[in-house]
Amino acid sequence: MSKSKGYAALAPKAPLAPYSFERREPREHDVVIDIKYCGVCHSDIHQTRDEWSDYQDESIFPMVPGHEIAGVVSAVGSKVTKHKVGDKVGVGCFVDSCRTCTECQRGLEQYCSVQTIWTYNGRDKEGNPTYGGYSDRIVVDENYVLHMPNNLPLDACAPLLCAGITLYSPLRQWEAGPGKKVAIVGMGGLGHMGVKLAHALGAEVTVLSQSLKKQADGKRLGADHFYATSGPETFTKLAGSFDLIINTVSAKMNWNEYLSLLKVDGTLVVVGLPEKDVPIAAFSLTAKRSRLAGSQIGGIAETQEMLDFCSKHGVACDIEVVPIQKINEAYERVLKSDVRYRFVIDMASLAKD
Ligand code: NAP
Ligand code: ZN
Ligand code: ZN
Secondary structure (H helix, E strand, O other): OEEEEEEEEOOOOOOEEEEEEEEOOOOOOEEEEEEEEEEOOHHHHHHHOOOOOOOOOOOOOOEOOOOOEEEEEEEEOOOOOOOOOOOEEEEOOEEEOOOOOHHHHOOOHHHOOOOOEEOOOOEOOOOOEOOOOOEOEEEEEHHHOEEOOOOOOHHHHHHHHOHHHHHHHHHHHOOOOOOOEEEEEOOOHHHHHHHHHHHHOOOEEEEEEOOOOOHHHHHHHOOOEEEEOOOOOHHHHOOOOEEEEEEOOOOOOOHHHHHOOEEEEEEEEEOOOOOOOOOOOHHHHHOOOOEEEEOOOOOHHHHHHHHHHHHHHOOOOOEEEEEHHHHHHHHHHHHOOOOOOEEEEEHHHHHHO
């Protein structure tokens, strides 16, 4: 075991504070990563505040969050072939899975039917808690480590590992591309990547945001249209417009209203994870043979495909880099939708504590 330092919530809803813990000694297939940057996902806030207790068995505290990890390989185990010391690498929302079930065999490790081992707030195969990327280093099996784009800044690519893949996967699954009308609901960390990726895939992109405050940014990121959901005519004007709507909103909202914006056979994909159930009227689905679907991040192969796509198309995230000492302030600003569009922690700041 070796010492690692980071920031943790010591108890549910506690502010994050400096915390020291142990990482495992690298095994034959392990990669040791010096973490340079870690994105701040709204899921980090939900989990450190234990907001998903209705849907999860347990939350493990102290909790070191962080699953948008970008760093540099500092050591490798004797049998590692996929990565070498000095490589720019990334780790997303999970660090292992059973590797043998049908889902793992299909490259859908995030839906492993045995156990997806989450990067934090999970337990490894020995039953020990996992600790995430708000920390100086991490030890991960080489098969769950991604190659980061070499032509783009590492800090702006960190959020691709959750925000990027969470939008890329449903955009590909439901075939966003030329001739398709796609709406992205909520332009936060996930949503702004949805705009960039849907645009890069060639779709006609509409943003549905609470207000018009982010309109100029939306257009700059690649949106063709931008509407405020608070506008009195938005839902009547856009009724029956979209092939695909991806809802990234973290709060409970009226999904029936969004279903009314689909064309016949259109799909509303939920990726935002509010803490409470959302009621759906049967009529909202039957009226246009609509589909209501969900999607959770993406598998390792698809995440690498997304990173390579971003590298080719010059797509990275719009970020605000913060020292780790400002993490609690950053959380409050995320909750107020006051982030343009993802906070990324500069891990060099850990040395200042
Ligand atoms: P975020 O940066 O806070 O963005 C959420 C956006 O939703 C906000 O910027 C805001 O956009 C809109 N919004 C917030 N509160 C709202 C409300 N009360 N009513 C209507 N709109 C509201 O969060 P994020 O990091 O993108 O994450 C979004 C959600 O996705 C979270 O629940 C997170 O846990 C979940 N998530 C899911 C997956 C998955 O695999 N399915 C992966 C990562 C995250 P506007 O200002 O444009 O309205
Ligand atoms: Zn996330
Ligand atoms: Zn599996």
